[in-house]
Amino acid sequence: MQQPPVTLKRGLTTRHIRFMALGSAIGTGLFYGSADAIQMAGPSVLLAYLIGGIVAYIIMRALGEMSVHNPSAGSFSRYAQDNLGPLAGYITGWTYCFEILIVAIADVTAFGIYMSVWFPAVPHWVWVLGVVLFIGAINLLNVKAFGEMEFWFSFFKVATIIAMILAGVGIIVWGFGNGGQPTGIHNLWTHGGFFSHGFLGMILSLQMVMFAYGGIEIIGITAGEASEPEKSIPKAINSVPWRILVFYVGTLLVIMSIFPWNEVGTAGSPFVLTFQKLGIPTAAGILNFVVITASLSAINSDVFGVGRMLHGMAGQGYAPKMFARVSRQGIPWITVLVMMFALLIAVYLNYIMPENIFLVIASLATFATVWVWIMILCSQMAFRRRLGPQQVKALAFPMPGGVLTSAAGVAFLLFIIGLIGYFPTTRISLYAGGIWVVLLLLGYGFTRRRPGDAASIS
Template sequence: MQQQPSALKRGLTTRHIRFMALGSAIGTGLFYGSADAIKMAGPSVLLAYMIGGVVAYIIMRALGEMSVHSPNAGSFSRYAQDNLGPLAGYVTGWTYCFEILIVAIADVTAFGIYMGVWFPAVPHWVWVLSVVLIIGAINLLNVKAFGELEFWFSFFKVATIIIMILAGFGIIIWGLGNGGRPTGIHNLWSNGGFFSHGVMGMILSLQMVMFAYGGIEIIGITAGEANEPEKSIPKAINSVPWRILVFYVGTLFVIMSIYPWDQVGTAGSPFVLTFQKLGIDTAAGILNFVVLTASLSAINSDVFGVGRMLHGMAGQGHAPKMFARVSRNGIPWVTVLVMMFALLLAVYLNYIMPENIFLVIASLATFATVWVWIMILCSQIAFRRKLSVQDTNALAFPMPGGALASAAGVVFLLFIIGLIGYFPVTRISLYVGAIWIALLLIGYALMQRRKTRRLATAR
């Protein structure tokens, strides 16, 4: 491997970037996890997803404005450093890396479980080891090959959701698979009303809904390797939020129209039930294949995201310099190998660690997602304050509403943090998050002290 500092190569097209963001934000949370949000809000969860989609769009546009202006490796960690100071960049970068590592642990563990459905006699660790080695090899290829594979992983998920929505409308309008009896959409209001748990139920569901959009920020990380980022980033950002919104709202609209909302999730996956209603008896097997590709897509994006973030942070002096090394293909190979090793070690810890302790660690991902989003918005506000009127008018991809829109987004996300604290089950993530930030502050102080000593010795 040759060491060519900061020589990341551009090979990601708009198509790659668009599906990477879709793949990151649409996963098992939609296939299985949406049932919990439905229980909290009833049919009004549709409104909650629309509100969440608007905020997700604000976050992506804020990130897009900075990414097009300055397409850097490390993305929002770099923007936080440049606009809010080195400490903000350090904390944001490491928080994102730890969050994605935790998510990746869950994803590789899930892959082993899904393969166990088809091959129950094979130990899960065999599948976990296999997927880590395969995904590691994919990430050591050139970035164009990575983007192409990620496109196809995400494509299967998206195609299944589209088929599900179309089939659902067939059941609603023409009664396909229901003896020719259309179900209509009366279930959206006939089981306690649209706001079946009141407006407060819809508001309380927002904290669960927002985490469904987690992963959209990976678009910013692709900026350093995007072909013509001034064109591909705006195209991807403008199309992804409404597509995610259509997929989430469309899917849940169909499911809650066909089934009374209070029955969703009580008898297995709504996706499986919907396909079975059409007479597709192999629905469980089909969905297992789709969820397998969903987990492969997620792990692939996880390794890519952490690798590029650590590479960017190494360039900022916030991570070991070896993370800046790249191969002849322009791949930060050291970060990929470190991520593979961390996944193998972490999966082992996942098996031997008491479940309640692991849940405490995993809850950090909840806190970290909101932290990263708030830092993106605050970075954009600070970025705008530095620009003159002429510079603002010259922005290639200005955010609608500018700093005011970002400020509104920050207020909303602070409200989400309040909701996290409202529930005893999720409140622990705030405690863990506070401890994590405190540890990072200590680490940053020690790092600065070492730098000071080094400078003093050099003199």
């Protein structure tokens, strides 16, 4: 008797999915990267993060509506294909894979740098090889092992941020570590005002702020392996945005209350400075441990996200059929191995490649993030247009405001593209993105001409 084919296993709980999305959106960008946005906008950067968080929630709700309606689809590449056409699905899937591979290269490289703080005599390549093998092994076990590891990696990050916020409140209200003198919150308006660089400064900072939320889209890949997706996906999506806002806005509110905004980032990480103000001499070591776990969390999610996307695309006929193979544990093991191999090669190229060439490749991540978000929102709009009034009423997790909300989100993201083009330093990502889309169009033409592929694309 023929055995049924092995498929992906549903082993991710609400707890796993919630912390996956939370961990993906709260990374080293908060620990180190937020200083640049603060210098651009001053205290009004809080408004920018608030606006960015609202748009991130809109994107997540659009994903949630489609994921709960059709969890077996497995990825937003499939939603783009089903609602916008095969070409949209093809470009979105490969763009996401390339984006996450670039991000993973940066995460793996960062891991080597962080570890060298404690072990300066050990070559970087040892740490890179070690972390790729470690994360690869986790992803080859089963999806529950991956989810559990991701939960604990994210937990450490979240716990540190909560501790930092509580410590900051102690300094602001009771003067802990400041000779008993409360700092108050007057720093938010006494150094050039709340809008220190004018309202325009806050608007211009939005293009930096939005990428702090990059990674939230991974929640759209978990549906195929979520236990009870009709319950776990809505719970995770509804809880994550306000937590992200609390962590980002709360953290930056505390930091800019304690330190004048124009000093943030000029003398090291504000996280380290806050803990040192409390008289904790090992603050730098504590933060290094946290950013190491943040890197592990990011790499873990990167390998999972690309692996599942390639698996789904193989089923759509957009990637080699061998990527559709699944182990007895329900893991698309070939895609995991391919991602591990690609990471090792890519990190090596990162070291030997001229910096300006790598900058062009890395800038694709900026373009790719916005492309994927726009495709998610456009897919939801097209999905809604296909439904009748009764079908819309029957949706288990409908997007508030429906098509109008998604349209507002698309308009905002198009504005972000305009800001990306405005700055000479980020404009290169639009050029690189245009070249990337042309290459994908050529590749799509090739896949359509291959015998047998037309039948596999449904």
